[in-house]
Structure formats: structure tokens, C-alpha cells
Amino acid sequence: MNTNTVSQLLAKDQFGLEIEIKGWVRTFRAKRFIALNDGSTINNIQCVVDFENTDEDTLKRITTGAAVHIKGELVESQGKGQKVEIVVKSIEILGDSDPETYPIQPKKHSFEFLRENAHLRTRTNTFSAVMRLRSSLSFAVHKYFNESGFYYMHTPIITGSDAEGAGEMFRVTNLDAKNPPLTEDGKVDFKEDFFGKETNLTVSGQLEAESYAMSLGKVYTFGPTFRAENSNTSRHLSEFWMIEPEVAFMDLAGNMDLAEDFMKSVINYILENNREDLEFLESRLLDEEKTKPQAERSEMSLIEKLKFVADNNFKRVSYTEAIDILRNSKPNKKKKFNYIIEEWGADLQSEHERFLVEKHFKCPVILxxxxxxxxxxxxxxxxxGKTVRAMDILFPGIGEMVGGSQREERLEVLKEKMAALDMPEEDLWWYLDLRKYGTAVHSGFGLGFERLVMFATGMTNIRDVIPYPRTPQNAEF
Known part of the structure; x- marks a missing residue:
């Protein structure tokens, strides 16, 4: 007899089947009804125990969190809310579960508490739904690029270059922390280090992906990246995942086409394949919205927001046009924005980006x-001479989702830009080589995967969309 999953059994309409199932007890009430879940679905299956023919010791061990192996018969449910249930013929308790100390009780827990118990939080409905959606989105990313003729590239995690130029990188070294070798001028001598130079954890695989695009045509990376930014906000992680495609012979217009098509594809995938999880998370968000003042409530439900992206053409607007719109907008004139737009050159904030998407154009926007x-x-x-071929995609509720550009393919121009920023050419000699040998127009973009998961799930803190968040002063688990 094959072991079934909860999702398989809930989809069956054949009654009288002899079945086996293994899972975890969510609740056990009246010494009779087990709500069983195995992670395959947001839904539980009800298992009806004959307590008169089950010994007292076994009944005592059927507690929330316990793992069980059940054999029984699939029958038509006698109660409301489910089509089928299991009449239990035998039950084996597979492991101990202490009901006095088990943290994930069948009640509402704060997300802060669940972060402290991140090893167990996926046993809640919210986090099991979030992580199933994260898995589906990950698959959808690979599916899209594979079907579009891209090659998957594993870019280095240890690197000597800072692609973003922010300087907030984690150093990788095996030098003696208390007594490192020093140069004549008293600085740490990284020539004595493992790699013979100063190295860090990567913040982006883009530069390396560019080199492969210039021979393989279309490549993408999807891997972990790291930033030592001392920020404890709900939008920052020290360890996060980045999706970065790079394409040879593609200009900015093609880059915008690719990014829009990609975003619609992955969102349509979860709309088609994760409906139950999305509906659960939408219901949770709607309950949460009821507790907020009317002015702070979202105008769109979770699924409406996803369809807003999937079903609308993205409006393409130059930064200059966007600045004019924002400068002349009512929130700006009445000083309702936290950051007032006064002149061209301002770095747009999330409030500006959301105004363009949600209030002005009422569709996703590419600046x-x-x-x-x-x-x-x-x-x-x-x-x-004053603007660059950059583009950002703006979504409702979150602002910037994708950032990309046509890359500078002209050697002398790139050298001039590096010199203006005091970037030594010898540090990126190989990157400059790409502009010497067979240089061509090429473009790409970056998408922080956790930001995508936040948008798709409606979660408001980035720490709740990654299994084990890494943030300042926090590397637990």
C-alpha cells in the first residue's frame, strides 16, 4: 500500500479506499478528531479515531505537533468543510511531542515570536503557504529562462570586486584575527591571505554574468548574495537571493520587454498553481486590513494586486517625465510626501514610485x-552626457521591483566613468577586456527574490519570506 499525501487524498472522490498517510497533528479534539497536515497543502485532512478501541496511552500521545502514521479508510465526510475524511483503523505515534513545551500551539502567534522559532514556524498555515509559494516562484524562474533559451550560470560567491560600489561587503579571510601580517605602512597584508588578495562575499553576480553573455548569448544567475549594511528595517537582509539575466545584442528596449514578460510569467505561474495558498494569504490580509484605519487600507486584495501586474501592460515613462508628474502632483504641492520633489536629479523614494503606479498611471510602470x-x-x-540607459520596474504596494540597464559597452567611456569614481582599472581588468574583444550592445537586470516573494505573498517584513533570515546581530539557526 502506497503512502498518500494530504493533497492527493483531498482531491480523490473515491470512497471506501484503504489508505496510509503520515503527517503531523495540528489539533486533536474530543479524543476523536485529528486535523492532520503533511505540508503538501494548506488544508488538513480530518482523521476520525475510534477512541473506545484505542488504548489510553496512545490517546495521550496524540498531541499537537506529534508525527503519526495512520492506516484507515477514506470515506465521505459527515461534517462540513471537507469532502473526505479518514476512518482510522490503526495509528502509530512516530515520535514524542511534549504538549507543555511545544511552541507552535493552535492559536495566533506574533511574527516576532515565530521568527524566534524559525525552525518550527512552517508548521503554521501562514508560513507553510509562504514557503510553498517561494518554492513555486523559484521553479517558475528557472522554467521561464530555460524555455526562453537562457543558460543557467553559477557565479562566484567569493569575489574580489564590488559590483555595486557601495563598499558594504563581508570580508572573507583566514588571516589570524589577533595577529595579521602587516605591510611596511602598518596595513593588513592581504597578499599573505588565502587568495593572495582582499576578498569578500558577493553582492551581485552581474559582472561575471556579463562575461558569459558575451559568449553564450543569454545567461542568468540565481543565487545567494550578501550585503553588510547595518540596517534592521523590514526591507533589508544581510543574506538574500538575486535573479540576474544578461543578454548580448539586446538594448534597453529589449531589456524592458524581457523584464515585463518575465514578471508576468512567474506571477501567472503561481496564480495557476498556488491558488489555495494565495486565497489563504489573501484572507489573512483582509482580516488584518480590518484592524487598520480606513486611510491605511490597501485598495487591492492580494490576488487583485497580482492580476494587476499580470493583466496590464507596463507603462514606460522617462525619469524626466516622472519628475515633472511628481513635482506637479497634489501630494507634492501640499507637502504630503515625506520627501518633497523639488528638482531634477532627485533619487525617487518608495512613496513616489507607488504614487506613479497606484494613483497616476494605475498600472505597473517602467522608468x-x-x-x-x-x-x-x-x-x-x-x-x-547626464543620463544613463537604466530602467526600474515599479509595482503597487512595494515600489521598485526590478532594476536594470543597458551596459556600457564602450571601453573609453567605461574607463572615464571608473576614473571619476576612483576605481582602479587593475581591479576590473577582465571586465574591461570584454570591451576590447568583440564588444557589443548588451543588457540585463536584477531582481531581489525575497522582494518578489513579499509581493506575491503580501508579507510586509522581508524576514518572513526567507527560511532563516540573516540580519545585524542575528545569525541564529
């Missing part, structure tokens, strides 16, 4: 041609 001085050195300089 392009940003001021060069607020964007990275590798972005292609426009003929006006």
Missing part, C-alpha cells in the same frame, strides 16, 4: 533614462 550620478558605473551613458 528609464535616470540621472547618471544616482546610478551604477556600468550603465550606458546617453548622448546627453
Amino acid at each position: 528609464f533614462d535616470y540621472p547618471a550620478n544616482i546610478k551604477a558605473f556600468y550603465m550606458r551613458l546617453n548622448e546627453d
